[in-house]
Amino acid sequence: MHRWAAALVADRATARPPFGDPPEPADDELVSWYRDSHRLVVDTLAAAPADLECWTFHPAPNPSPPAFWARRQAHETAVHRHDAESARGREPSPVARDFAVDGIDELLRGFHARDHSRLRSERPRVLRVRAVDAGPDAVWTVRLTAGPAMTVRAAEGEAEAELSGPAGQLYLALWNRTAIPRVTGDAELASLWRERSGI
Template sequence: MKTADFLHVLDREGRLLADAAEQAGTDAKVPTCPGWQVTDLLRHMGTVHRWAAAFVAEGHASYQPAPEPPALDGTALITWFCEGHRQLVDTLTADEPDVRCWHFLPAPSPLAFWARRQAHETTIHRLDAEAARGGTPTEIDPAFAADGIDELLLGFHARSKSRARSPEPRVLRVRATDADDAVWTVRLSDEPPAAVRGGTGEADCEIAGPVALIYPALWNRLPYPTVQGDATVATLWREKSAVT
């Protein structure tokens, strides 16, 4: 996917998140984020969007902490979230492709990184807002979902801080049933997971299903569609793979 594609998703998902939050009400509980209300979700995302935009707009060359969110609620909080989302989309859309700034996963460029990362961040939390609202969640494009699995398995969990580890070597396979090339193999050990795109070799456990369901399931937003083999490996992933 191209940066423009991620920006389109980011724009759409932020607006969907705001709509779901407004329908749910800011005091509604978020079942996919235990202990959170929609207020917490909006404060988190409004802060993250402003934090991400600042790296690109101000060219920060090193990590900068996120600001504290304001003590807003209700309509004022939704408006504040929408302003931050619009600021992020406009910043990423207007900036030069060769802008240099800090980012934390491999990417063709910092701009490409932030567009991709914020598109996925916003999509996952849009699902949270829709869970608080109730009803059928908005569908996720399969190509975008596959990219999100790539980012999670080959990006986040390739880092030394990943907690997805096993005292005994295990192999987890992730297989999309609706796309021929959407298969991942994750080797778990006492080191950070080693994931590759592809499905060669034996696996102790396989998580399978439509890619648009596997993507949020790996982010612990939905149950796994199906699990075959040693289910304790899938349970280990759910318990250890949270990204904070």
């Protein structure tokens, strides 16, 4: 994914490029191949002008396409770092609070605002998400309908259920890597999240 994103930015692609055949580095080359891929995307994004135009795939607020890709690759890396550390039987590295809040925002107002999202309900429902250690602005109201979810970053109106916890734990839980730290209200909404929120 890093090499694909780097090429997209470097080429100023205005439409989604194909992924192509996945690379197959040898086992003993995998770590160095990944490090090279990571360095390539970091260097490409650092060199990109702020006003560069290229394709992006969801409407989460970002000041520019390069900022979109920097954010997306950072969160891609963080979630898969957790996967890799868990697979090795290690205690996964914690996710920093402010970074986690940004990732929750991207997930709720970006990924789940897209037509591809399966996070829907035939009956209108309202879900609250709250990072309890990140201040009053770290709260989202998610309105579920038969169409894409509509999310605002505010405690807006009454919610039927709330998913909450420290930002770092909540971030991983919303990406379905760990259990949701705390569920209050209608537990059916938490189940709906687990069943339909996969990206």
